[in-house]
């Protein structure tokens with residue numbers, strides 16, 4: 184699928200005509216430039232500017248693109264690194280090769296680039312141009328022809344509704360002023376029968392990170408050894424700094440629960456498929472998990488106990504959980 188057939192005006196949803204400097208909407212005449220090969224379809228209306236955290240978050244990530252490319256710049260290294268993560272490896276194995284995917288808040292685009300290697304059509308979108316530049320440099324250097332990157336505000340999608348088999352937004356909505364509205368907006372991009380995958384900070388799982396945030400703030404960042412990633416040998420300094428800024432100096436983050444996102448799914452016409460970690464007390468995520476096969480449902484009390492237990496079990500990294508839903 185060509186980029187031109189996917190994009191539309193983020194302001195009025197009109198069709199875009201290409202000219203020699205960029206695109207123009209044939210309905211509202213809004214112009215969109217191209218910079219360093221990236222179409223700038225970012226729209227942020229004036230009336231939102233006082234109340235929204237978008238600008239704060241945007242300038243934060245423009246300064247510290249996340250997650251950044253380590254010392255690697257080729258496909259083999261990206262594949263090796265990506266497959267080390269069980270979830271990403273399973274995604275690659277289980278999303279069919281001819282699928283269309285949009286990632287909302289792709290950061291520096293590792294996941295989008297990686298998933299495109301198997302000939303999937305992938306659109307990586309983010310509002311941060313510096314991150315997209317790194318993503319696009321990698322794409323060009325490695326001749327990944329089925330991935331494209333555009334600058335887009337997920338609250339004003341610059342793509343047509345119901346265009347994608349899979350919509351992914353990992354670690355993004357909790358950095359917005361209205362995570363549910365963000366979810367509702369990007370959920371319209373999923374085709375009927377398609378899937379949405381959302382990664383968020385967990386209300387209980389993030390408690391240890393919040394404690395570290397507090398300690399760092401009180402001690403002018405003297406106790407960095409409390410975070411394993413900051414003292415790990417494998418990552419280089421710029422990647423460690425990207426992690427430190429993202430986790431401990433972020434201007435805005437919110438926390439959520441499985442039960443809450445299940446409610447979002449219900450409201451927006453999605454069937455709950457599974458959460459990672461799983462919501463049942465006796466269930467655990469396996470290395471050969473079928474990501475798109477529905478788990479047995481559990482009662483709300485059991486789920487609550489499981490969520491509470493994430494204080495202890497989910498605190499190692501950033502206190503993250505992932506929800507997978509299917510558009511009915």
Ligand SMILES: C[S@@+](CC[C@H](N)C(=O)[O-])C[C@H]1O[C@@H](n2cnc3c(N)ncnc32)[C@H](O)[C@@H]1O
Nearest residue numbers: 244250288289290309310311336337353354355
């Ligand atoms: C923590 S990073 C996650 C990047 C990537 N998904 C990952 O898992 O590594 C959050 C990203 O969300 C992007 N973001 C936040 N709010 C956004 C919005 N309203 N529209 C588009 N991108 C947004 C930021 O620019 C940033 O790149």
Ligand SMILES: [Zn+2]
Nearest residue numbers: 192195208211
């Ligand atoms: Zn328009």
